[in-house]
Structures are given as structure tokens and as C-alpha cells.
Amino acid sequence: MLEWIDWMSDPAAWAALVTLTVMEIVLGIDNIVFISILADRLPEHQRPRARQLGLMAALVTRLLLLFSIAWLMGLTRALFEVFGHGVSGRDLVLGAGGLFLIYKATTEIHAKLEGEGDGHAASDAAGASFVSVIVQIGLLDVVFSLDSVITAVGMADDIEVMVVAIILAVGVMLLLVGAINRVIAAHPTIKMLALSFLMLIGVALVADGAGLHIPKGYIYFAMAFSAAVEMMNLRLRARRRERQIHT
Template sequence: MEFLADPQIWISLLTLTALEIVLGIDNVIFISILAGKLPKDQQAKARQTGLMLALVTRILLLCSITWVMSLTKVLFVLPVMQVDVTGKSLILLIGGLFLIGKSVMEIHEKLEGEDGHATSGSKGASFQSTIIQILLLDIVFSLDSVITAVGMANQLWVMITAVVIALGVMLAFAGAISDFVNRHPTLKMLALSFLILIGVMLVGDSLGHHIPKGYIYFSMAFAFGVEMLNLKLRAKAKPVELHQPYR
């Protein structure tokens, strides 16, 4: 138990936990938006299931560190762009394209839907399809989260503890975040725009063009701050109403 007296252990745990929470914010937003398409009585269950799947995915990947790190090995070189293609880059590319495509479809549905019906003509999302979509994005976000954890801590228990604490915090506030976003449609559009930005970042990373996350998070924080000022100034005005998926 002497390792518990090492201040470096606690510093790495606190730092990693904070980073995991920051990295998980976009995951929570995406889960909230997807869950928001379900009937009201299924939304909380979908959010909780999605976050629990994220927790399981992260722990499984942490316990398979050797395999995770092997994803950074070069599989082949893309001749056109001279880019080294790895398992990680393939996952980031697929996940980034999925995130961009899904976010654009959500924006189109909210703004171009007719008479409250989804443009695709579907009768709303099913619980199973929503969970599958959440799981696919969990894998992408978990990979980034796990590689960050491996790079910051040496002890497996520190990584797992940080992930569990971070997911616990997100689970506790997921409902509040979801309700707040759903009450303010402009914030939902802003959140979807953020997800497109994150998708572009993932695609860029997969092609060897790293975009510092500090720029991404700063732009998000600045845009969010401006929107909060707008909401405060226009609190008495009639809010914008977006189309809702057909139930």
C-alpha cells in the first residue's frame, strides 16, 4: 500500500480524471442528441445504457493495452498522400466520417423536416438502433480516451479508476445536459456543429494532419459562451422551434 503515499500517483489520477471528463463531454452530447429522438420514457435508459457501454468499452480496451498500442503500427502506406495507415487511423477515419455524416443528417432533419416528420419517412428511431449507433461512437471515443490514459499513467488501476470516476460524473450529469440542450434548440444546432468539428478533427488525425485539441476546445468554449449570452439577452423572446422526429 506504499504506492498510495506517492503524490505522483494522486496527481496523475486527478489529472487523468479531469482529462477523461473533458474528452467525454462530446460523447455525452452525442448520446444526448441520439437519445432525444426516442420516446420520452426511453431517453434516460438510452443515456444510461450508452454511458455504461462506454465504461465497459474503455475498461476492456485498457485491459488489452498491448492490442491497443499495436493499433499504432503501420499497416500500409497510402501512396497518393504518402500517409502511414494504422489500425488507429482507420478507426478514426471511419468514426470521423460517421460523426460528420450523422450530424449533418440530424441538422437536415431538424431544419428541413416537414410538418414535424422526419425527411427520411421513418417513424422515429428505435431503441436498438440508437444503442448500436451509440456503441459505434463509444468505440471511437474510447480509443482516443484509452490511448490518452496509457500515455499519462503507468499503473493500470490508475487508468481504470480515472475512467470509472469520469464516467460516473458524466452519468450523473448526462440527464441535466440532455434536458438543457433539448430545451434550447440553438444549443442543439451548436452541439451538432461541434460534432462536425470533432469529426473533421478525427479525419484529419487519421490522415496524419494533427489538429491540436486546445484549438478545438477553445473554439467550442468561445461559441458556447457567445450562445449563453444570446440566451440571456433573449430570454423573453419566443424560442426557435425545430422539427421533432415523428413518433
């Protein structure tokens, strides 16, 4: 108990807490997008609950991994070699998660390009199982949580700081997920962009699992730049509609 109190008087610990919380939120954006898109397959009255349960599952997963640091670090040990590259348990998890992300993004994009109408969307929502959606979210939470927890371990020395940062980050994500979902649902082009982001992240995860690390800064810059361009496009389309109404 004293350890939990001692770090609160350490300015360095507070600086690490703020930095780590921001990093955890940034790393969790792709998780929010994935949860929003998966929850969209459910009937409307089940979607908020699915999003909340998905993020709570992410919180539990991250805390369990954090309290299993020895096991988590053991995942970085090579199990076997392929073409001179030592493949670890972490590589296998990231590779499998990346392939799943690519598959889900591809199938969603295909459904959109094939002209998903209201009737098709309704049948998808009716056919989607609440349990299956939560299970899929939970499995991907493991993948997203791996990098998140490894980042936490690398940035902070006190496990208490890591726990508080993860809880704060998931709390912020719970507040953001509804707004992000509304924006994605209201603008089909943003949903397509979000699916493209998920495919990009999937490719990066597969590459990372194969030993080809792509710095996350490049990925997040590409995502931020694309999102900024899309925001300008939305603003331009809105202004055109206003002009048409006035004329």
C-alpha cells in the first residue's frame, strides 16, 4: 500500500503518468475504431453496450498482461527460426492479429463497395451475434494490448504508474468511443477511411511479426494526414450543399 502512496510525491512519476496516459490513448485509437466498426454489425440498441464491454475487456486484458510482466517478456524469446529470423510468441500473436485485421477490413470494404443497402445492413445486424462480436473484440484486444503494455513497461518504472495510466486511458476512450462511432456512422467515407486504417495497421502488425518493424510514428502521421484531408473534403461538401440550398 505504501508503494502506491510513495510515487504520488515523486514529480518524475507524475510526468511519466501524464506522458504514458497520452501514449496509451493514442495507441488505443485503432482499438476504438475497430470496436466501433464491429459493434456496428449489431442491432442499434446493443451497440453502446458492446462498445462499453469491448473497452472494459481491453482494460482487463491490459491489466492482466501488466501483472504478468515476466510471462509477457518471455513472449519475446525466439521459439524457432525462419530464414534466419527468430520467431517469438509475440511475433506469432502480432502476425495472427494482423491477418485477422486485414481479413475483417477487407470483408467490410467489400460489403461497402458491393452496395450495402439498408436491407442488407439490417440483415447483417440481425444475423450478428452479440457474443461473437464481443469475442472478436476480446481477441483483438489481446493484440492491441501487447504493444500498449510493452510501451508502458518501457516508459515507466513503477507498476502503480502503469496501472493508473491504463485505467485513465481506458476511461478517456470510454468517453470518446460514442462520439467516434457517431462520426463514422454519419459519414460513409470516414468509415471507409477507418477501414483502410485498420488494414494499414494489420499490414504493420504482420510485418512486425515477420521481423520488419515499421515505426509507429510513420503510421500515425499517415493516418492523421489522411484524416485531415478527409475533414477538409467533408467541409467542402458541406459548403457546396449550403450553396445549392441558397440557390
